[in-house]
Amino acid sequence: MKDVHIIVGSALITLFAATGLWGAWRWWRVEPSQLFWRLLRASQVVLVIQIALGGILLAEGKKTPSLHILYGLLPLAVSFVGEQLRISSADMILASGGFESAAEVGELPEEQQRAMVLSILRRELGVMTLAALVIAALAARAAMTAG
Numbered sequence: 001m002k003d004v005h006i007i008v009g010s011a012l013i014t015l016f017a018a019t020g021l022w023g024a025w026r027w028w029r030v031e032p033s034q035l036f037w038r039l040l041r042a043s044q045v046v047l048v049i050q051i052a053l054g055g056i057l058l059a060e061g062k063k064t065p066s067l068h069i070l071y072g073l074l075p076l077a078v079s080f081v082g083e084q085l086r087i088s089s090a091d092m093i094l095a096s097g098g099f100e101s102a103a104e105v106g107e108l109p110e111e112q113q114r115a116m117v118l119s120i121l122r123r124e125l126g127v128m129t130l131a132a133l134v135i136a137a138l139a140a141r142a143a144m145t146a147g
Contacts, residue, residue: 001060005053009143012050015043016075016136023129032121040128047075047135064147071142075135082131089123 019039026033054072058064090102097116099105105116 001053001057002062005050005057006146008046008050008053009139012043012046013136013139013143015039015046016132016139019043020129020133020136023125023132027122027126027129030118030122032118032125036125036129040132043132043135044079047079047139050139051076065145068142068145068147071138071145075138075142078131078134078138082128085127086124089127090120093120093123 019036022033022039023036026036051072054064054069058069093116094100094102094105097105105113108116
């Protein structure tokens with residue numbers, strides 16, 4: 001089981017790092033990316049699997065440094081906070097443009113509507129890209145503290 005945990009952990013670090021780098025590239029180019037979101041969701045699934053494997057190892061009595069457990073669980077918190085910030089991205093962009101609702105944006109010319117949507121998508125991409133990179137770093141640190 002420990003070997004599986006190590007393999008999944010390595011995949012986790014690689015996936016989140018690749019997701020973060022791809023997201024940063026697309027954010028910088030101001031280009032939305034469906035691939036980014038697929039990679040992110042796959043990475044998040046691997047994160048949940050990794051935490052479950054760690055939990056199984058703990059339940060089996062495997063001695064693990066507390067720091068490893070902390071670094072192992074922090075990515076879940078970062079992912080959750082990132083998702084909450086992503087959800088509020090649209091509201092932040094609308095508020096910064098002086099709009100109270102998305103319906104007001106619908107009254108703008110089509111070009112301005114597209115610009116507003118692109119701003120929201122870019123903000124969401126940026127937030128989750130940063131979360132992915134932080135998670136990759138935390139997971140790598142967890143690997144370094146394994147007992």
